[in-house]
Amino acid sequence: MQTHSLPPFSCSIxxxxxxxxxxxGGTLAITTYQAGKLIFISSVNNKEIIQLPRQYDKAMGLAVHQNKLAVATQYEVQVLANSNDLAKNYGAKPGSYDGLYLPRATFYTGEIDLHDMAWGNEGLWAVNTRFSCLSLINEEYSFKSKWIPSxxxxxxxxxRCHLNGMAMERGKPKYVTALGSTNVTKGWRSKVQNGGVVIDVESKEIIVSGLPMPHSPRIYDGKLYALCSATSELICVDTTAGKxxxxxxxxxxxxGMCKKDDILFLGLSKLRQNSSTFRDLPINREALSCGIAAIHLPTGKQIGFIHYENSVEEIYDVQFLDNLRRPSILNTLREEHRRALVTETNSFWSINE
Structure with missing residues (x-):
């Protein structure tokens, strides 16, 4: 009996x-650094899921603000902007897409291991894990350091501490997560299962400690949520009581976590079995699938899922693109982006002469 391998990015839903x-009324955007992709996940006609993967080497943090999207890669940060007008005539079947993200700027940061990113009042913020600081993406330097833990x-x-997550409030960073509070090279590895902390950015105080690999802090409806990766738990933090x-x-x-209405979308990754950092975690035998879980926040119940059968084993970030049912994206590897011309008042596809 002949068997057929699954096509890339096959998933069960x-x-x-x-x-x-x-x-x-929107699209999920996820990054997978293991596969080097930014993937749009959209629903078509209420009955079918369609995916659109684009190559971005070691894709990590995603930032979304209005019509802009930024993605952190191994050596760069690329900023894209959506053009609804150009989307109408893009692709083999015009009218298929309602949005088209086009590259607008590339910042050459070097390999600084950027994690969470978000736009704020001062520009594009990024968690700079290699330098243990919060930074602004900058056209003059690899980054502009703005804050470091005490x-x-x-x-x-x-x-030194594997600073990774950032929760924004009123246009500036409010809380961050780190896997340790250590001040030596990769010191966080010695207590990776229970050394995690949440830090108040303004006061620099550690408000919660002893966490199992915290990631993706987010403020929703005035409450701080985070993911305890080592125990596969979604938590709500009492920032006053430290519990x-x-x-x-x-x-x-x-x-990776984002929210739309009452639904949280969480990223799930497989554990790297050959990694000493991961193989002894409590969820070692449970983290066998990779995908997205939809959680109804008021009840905490899982109400939907996407599980990858191949190609994707690790997810870093998850964002929701509002009011875009089926957007597309052009990275700089696709020559088409050079023909896309957008002004403040109009947009055009240039014609090669």
Missing amino acids: SSNMPELLWSL FITDLTPDD YEVITKLNGFLR
């Missing part, structure tokens, strides 16, 4: 996921 995405003494590229409540527990290394 819960029966309600197409309808859920359609009803929310326990970090030097601005050097040695990943947290477990909202739900899943099977997978949790990282």
Whole structure:
């Protein structure tokens, strides 16, 4: 009996996921640094999921603001902007897309291991993991350092605490997560299972400690949520009492979170079995699938899922592109982007003479 291998990026989905995405009126954007892709996941006609992957080497943090999108890669940050007008005539079948993200700027940061990113009042913020600081993406330097934890003494590229997550409030960073509060090169590895912290950016105080690999802090409706990756738990943090409540527990290394209405979309990754950092985690035998979980926040119940069968094993970030049911994207590897001309008042596809 002849068997056929699955096509790339094959996935199984819960029966309600197409309808859920359609009803929310938008598209999921995920990054997978292991596969080097930024992937748009859209619902078509309420019944079908369609994916659009684009190559971005070691794609990590995603930032979304109005019509802009930024993606952190191994050596660069690329900023893109959506053109609804050009989307109408893009592709083999004009009218297929309602948005088209086009590259607008590339910042050559070098390999500084950027994690979470977000636009704020001062520009594009990024968690600079290698230098243990919060930074602004800058056209003059590799980055502009804006904040470091109180326990970090030097601005050097040695990943002292594995600063990774950033929660924004009123246009500026409010809380960050780190895998440790150590001040030596990769010192966080010694207590990777329970050395994680949440830090108040303004006061620099550690408000919660002893966390199992915290990632993706987010403020929703005035409450701070985060993902405890090592235990696969979604938590809500009491920032005053220094405690947290477990909202739900899943099977997978949790990282990447966004919210639309009452629904949270969480990224789940497989564990790297050959990594000494991951193989002893409590969820070692449970984190066997990679994908997206849809959680109904008021009840904490999982109401939908996407599970990758191949190609994707690790997810870093998850964002929601509002009011775009089926957008497309052009990276700089595709020559088409050079023909896309957008002004303040109009847009054109140039014609090669």
